[in-house]
Amino acid sequence: MTEFINRNKRQLTWTLYLIAAVAIALFLGDQLAGKKAARIVQTLISGVLVGGVYGLVALGIVVINKASGVFNFAHGWMMVVGGMIFWSFFTVSQISVLGAGLLSSATMLMVMSTVSWRNLREGRNPLIAIGGIIVLTALMTVGGIEWQWLHALTGTFAGAILTGLAVERFAIRPLIGQPLFTAVLMTLAVAEVLHGVTQIAWGTVELNLPVFVDPQTNSRFRPIRLDAFRDVLDGVAIVRVELVIAFLLAIVAFVGFILFFRYTSVGLAMRATSEDQQLAQSVGLRVRVILAITWAVAAFLASIAGVLQGGAVGLSLNISFVALRVFPAVLLGGLESISGAFIGGIIIGLVEQFGTLINSSEQVGTNLAPYLVLMLVLVIRPDGLFGEKRIERI
Amino acid sequence: MKRLSTLLVLLFLLGSALPSLAQEMMDYPSDLTECEVDLTGETINIFHFGDLSGPYAFITQPVVSAVTDAVNYWNGRGGVCGAELAQIYEDTGGSREAAQSAYDRFTSTYGDQLDLLLLYSSDDGELLREQLAADEIVSFISAGSIESLYGEDGQTPGWLYASNPLYINQFGFFCQFVAASPEVFPDPVIGFVTWPNAFGRAGTEPAAREYCSGLGVEVLTEPQFFLPTDTDILTQVQNAIDGGANIIYTNSLATGPALIAGTLVDLGLEEDIKLAGVNWVMDTTVGILGQRVLKPNGLPSVDGMFGSMPFLWWTELSHPAVQFVYQQFTINERGPTEQNIAYLVSWGVVDSIIETFIRTVNRVGSLAAVSGADIRATVDAMDYAILGGLMHHRFDEGMRDATQNRIAVMKFANADMSGAATGPGDAMLVDGPAGKMYLPIVVPLTDFMPVPQLRG
Amino acid sequence: MANIHPAGVFDTTYEEDMSVDRTTRDKLWKNLAFAALLLLPLVSVSGPLGLGWVSDQYIGLIARISIFVIAVQGLNILVGYTGQISLGHAAFMAIGAYGSAILARELGFSFWTALPVSALLTGLVGLLFGLPSLRVKGFYLAMATLAAQFIIPWVLRYPLEDLTGGTRPLSVPAPMIGPFASYADDAIGADEPLAFQAGDPYFVDVISVDLTAVAGSYPIIELINPAGDAVPYGDFYMSIAEDSDGNITGLSYIASKAGEYQVLVRAQNGGEFTAVLRRSKALSFATDIAMYYIILPLAVLLMFLARNIIRTRTGRAFISVRDNDLAAELLGINVFGYKLRAFFLSAVYAGVAGCLLAYERNSLSLDAFQLDTSIEMLAMLIIGGAGFPLGAMFGVTFIRLLQEAMIPTLRPWLSDWLPQLLPFVDAVNITSAINPILFGGALIVFLVLEPRGIAHRWEVFKVAWKLRPYSY
Secondary structure, eight states: OHHHHTTTTTHHHHHOOOOOOOHHHHHHHHHTTSOOOHHHHHHHHHHHHHHHHHHHHHHHHHHHHHHOOOOOTTTTHHHHHOOOHHHHHHHHHHHHHHHHHHHHHHHHHHHHHSSOOGGGGGHHHHHHHHHHHHHHHHHHSSSSGGGGHHHHHHHHHHHHHHHHHHHHIIIGGTTTTSOOHHHHHHHHHHHHHHHHHHHHOOOOOOOOOOOEETTTEEOOOOOOOGGGGHHHHTTTTEEHHHHHHHHHHHHHHHHHHHHHHHHHHHHHHHHHHHHHHHHHHTTTTTTTHHHHHHHHHHHHHHHHHHHHHHHHBBBBBGGGGHHHHHHHHHHHHOOOEEEEEHHHHHHHHHHHHHHHHHOOOTTIIIHHHHHHHHHHHHHTTTTTTSSOOOOOOO | EEEEEEHHHHHHHHHTTTTHHHHOOOSSSSOOOOOOOOTTEEEEEEEEEEESSSSHHHTTHHHHHHHHHHHHHHHHTTOTTBBEEEEEEEEOOHHHHHHHHHHHHHHHGGGGGOOOEOOOHHHHHHHHHHHHHTOOOOOEEEEEOOOHHHHHTTOOOOOOEEESSOOOOOOOOHHHHHHOOOOTSOOOEEEEEOSSHHHOOOOOSSHHHHHHHTTTOOOOOEEOOTTOOSSHHHHHHHHHHHHHHHEEOOOOOHHOOOOHHHHHHHHOOOSSEEEEOOOGGGGGGHHHHHHSOOTTTTBTTTOOEEOOOOOOOOOOTTTTHHHHHHHHHHTTOOOOGSSSSHHHHHHHHHOOOOOHHHHHHHHHHTTTTOOHHHHHHHHHHHHETTTTTHHHHOOOTOOSSEEEOOOEEEEBBBSSSSSOSSSSSTTTEEEEEEEEEEEEEEESSOOOOOOOOOOO | OOOOTTTTTOOOOOOHHHOOOOHHHHHHHHHHHHHHHHHHGBBBTTSTTTTOOOHHHHHHHHHHHHHHHHHHHHHHHIIIITTTOOHHHHHHHHHHHHHHHHHHHHOOOOHHHHHHHHHHHHHHHHHHHHHGTTTHHHHHHHHHHHHHHHHHHHHHTTHHHHOOTTTTOEEEEOOEOOSSSEEEEEEEEEEEOOOEOOOOOSEEEEEEEEEEESSOOEEEEEEEEETTOOOGGEEEEEEEEEEETTTEEEEEEEEOSSSSEEEEEEEETTOOOEEEEEEEEEOOOOSSSHHHHHHHHHHHHHHHHHHHHHEEEEHHHHHHHHHOOOHHHTTEEEEEEHHHHHHHHHHHHHHHHHHHHHHHSSSGGGGGGHHHHHHHHHHHHHHTTTTTHHHHHHHHHHHIIIIIIHHHHHHHHHHHHHHSSTTTSOHHHHHHHHHHHHHHHHHHHHHHHTOOOOOHHHHHHHHHHHHTTTTO
């Protein structure tokens, strides 16, 4: 008997998986049997679109983890800060030059001093810094409210870089060489400070962030109604335009990052750094700079996600909790996998929506199903669906 | 500076409707009891703690502003019976651990002085219920749960007094309203689409369902839950509609009602499905967030949303209490985000605390001699129109929550500020931070009436 | 490092090398500290001696710190010693808390039996969620425990709603020893109020009325407390017994407030009865001070046990699994078995802590056991020093003192002058930002200065002290 099991381990495992898959399919089929086709299609659409936003949030967490091995608990608050900065530039008709100048100065200061504070004095660096400040400030303040997208994107870009670099410089860099745990805990502390900074700068508010609005009516885009399929679906499914935009943005970001990590020298250097910081340093990579870039990039990703979520629901401090909801997506895809984050996000989005469709009076969709799926995936594929296989015994 | 530029013109406009306010200071709107004891040199502390930096801070934060303004107002007028007012408060960030610690710190630091405590959240009320009774401290709370006010059996009144009706009673009251207006709500079936916490679930109990079905209003047994972090709640809303609901009731705040209203517009059902909620949905934030989506008729998605309104609201400017608070709000240069229900009600609570202290001191003889039991005796016997009618302070035998309520509807002001707009043509549009924006107003539909008692 | 002794003290045997208290002075200091902590409530403001040297808030604070020390010590066994991360510790505490509360409420267990049973139950659930450690490690394992953090509260909240009350708070009776045999029995006449003195916060009186109906309807019993209020029906302690007809045949009430009570038995519909008032004494742990004497010794005991586990074969196996699981397996250690044992032990500690939390607060809510509590406990452990016997104690004490003593002290002062310093910021915003900024800022500074935890610094300090004046 034991011999048989050992000889046919692979076949047996797959048989078990198959049985489980059939059981799940039967269960789902039974639960969904009474639902209209339109509802199921609608749930599919919502799940995939919401999953795209999750994927974008997950991407920010994965990027940092990929480069530095740190799990970033502060990602949610980076989303809030990014969204709030965007709101400030987007909705204010007359941007104060002083405020924009301060923001760009701080950003350039952090950028130029990434390697060392001494760099600020060397060669043409002061000129570059001043030039950068002028350009950024000009981009943030030029024209009136009709230039709001330019203002907001520049402001968010500068703000995100400032946030990322400041976090890296003052919180993460002092911990190079210390246990990884400490750095993870440090992100928790950073989250608290970002929470406080948000409170001081914007207060405890719920804001309307009108990014997805139709300029004519000043109302959010009307959703696309799939009227053409009314007869087939026995009802009308709708597609929310702002979620489609978010989804497309997420795809662009993902493709960009996959290419970035595969083909650019900085991307390759980031991967090398995540493998072994000391080794990377010894082959001549500037670990500091690479970590700094990673944090800036992650902060920018967080800002985009914050703007999308804020635009779709409204901007509030609650957005920080979206990052917690994304944990299963990150894990499902694998902590190191860019494409995994995206697919993990979509799977979790679908699981949540279908769980809600089946039973939303017991929070099956949000509090149970994603974690059951997570457990299942962990048992079947311990490194996530797309995580790097590590050859080691457990 | 960004804050200043985002100051909603809301204030300015409301102010311009009342030109006389700007010039002369209004009298205090309520008839406080005469002081029989001079308290010069003494201090009356207003103790409160709650969530100032956590998930509910956006609605509770203005409590501090209002109490600060009220304290400054009174001290500027020479205090209460000569006694200086002061506030002592703490931020718990919404955590029970922090609330317990704040309570311990208050009781051990202030000991005998602490006879009356203002709490914000019913969660803190539940945690401290037994301790307040043991320490003989009366507590005022805006809206308590059944368990915090009446104990686990729902029959044991404690030391907490709520200025709102219980959420379940508000729901029953709404059912009454629905049953009484068949022309607005034909064949009513109510479905809950709500937050999953204790607050969100209040009203989904079988007792409320039975009461409503007795009135001919069906309530779906299965509540649909969504989270404040949800991006899309089509599934929940459609679940309720598939279940047969033509009225959606929600216990949620801020983005919650706005999200439901927007989803209804997305589905093209804004005329067929009515939206209603607990008293917190009738708030400025909802009115502003609800403008993200406009109905086909051009008005914001939350236009026509029903809700409880157990106190007066900002737009009821004909009432001296609202005029007075509005004037104070303007004088103290408070921001638009603070112009919510908490600011208004907190002025009322301070008035109620002052009246309680005056009456108690008159009876007992001195401030030092006042005990929690004395305060309780006063509170139990008091029948008092707060700020001359903003709320009513009256707790009949064994009652710990307010018994009077109104139903109101959220509308948007028309161009000459004389009433509600019927479409984008006659609506008042003001320059807000995000372009033109509508001006939310809350229109009461009923008078104050007793709520049904459903806590069972 | 840990084994550096003062000059003249040398380890000559294995026992000496492994001893916890190598010198009598070590032992003396520890016992003195424990004794001082034990005496603290006696000299507090509401303590029985009435000395008022210590504010009451610190008694509650130390009790709450001790509870979390137990929980975090459990986490230390799992994370610090065995190297398995857990993000579900708060959910395990929830099982201990709800388990003990339900045992008491539904099955009539006393605190003293509910504590071990619920701890064991928690251990078994911990074992269950430790199973994925067979296949996964590192952060993926952390996520398996994250699943526990969501699945366990979900199970408590929905499928078990009838027992746990779901989102509603659950009240928990105070621990009690007794009641002992009754010391006074008085007959009560019909419609005649019977007044008597009773009550004490520590030695409470359990008041019961034994009723026998001679004829007709059963009477109504009313109890008036010293404040003059009728004791509400719901406050009558659990044992309202009913006969087959559903009539009340007796009741009991715990009088903890000293004063004059009154019992009144009203006849109904011409019914006749005989009633006897019984009073018996019981030792109640309803007060903070009394509860302190359950929590603190238990915390010290469990700390001591954890310390000793590390010195056993099991503990050494834990550490070998953490340091190098491959090598551990080659040495003949059943890695999976020891991981499971660590999960079990860790969950038992969490269960005890949860049970104590339930009985200390007398009110339970699922909100207290969310993910943020799990993360906070992990933070406490790392601040204190993971893998150090005293790490849990240092970490919890530091974080709680920061939150509950330092920040509240600084806060009023900061909310006075910060708005003047930042005139362009709304004062309300500053008020609400102070807590997160101070907390986060303190953590950042602390982590930068001492990334290996307070316990590490403590070890360095001890060595320096023992080598004085020649410390290097």
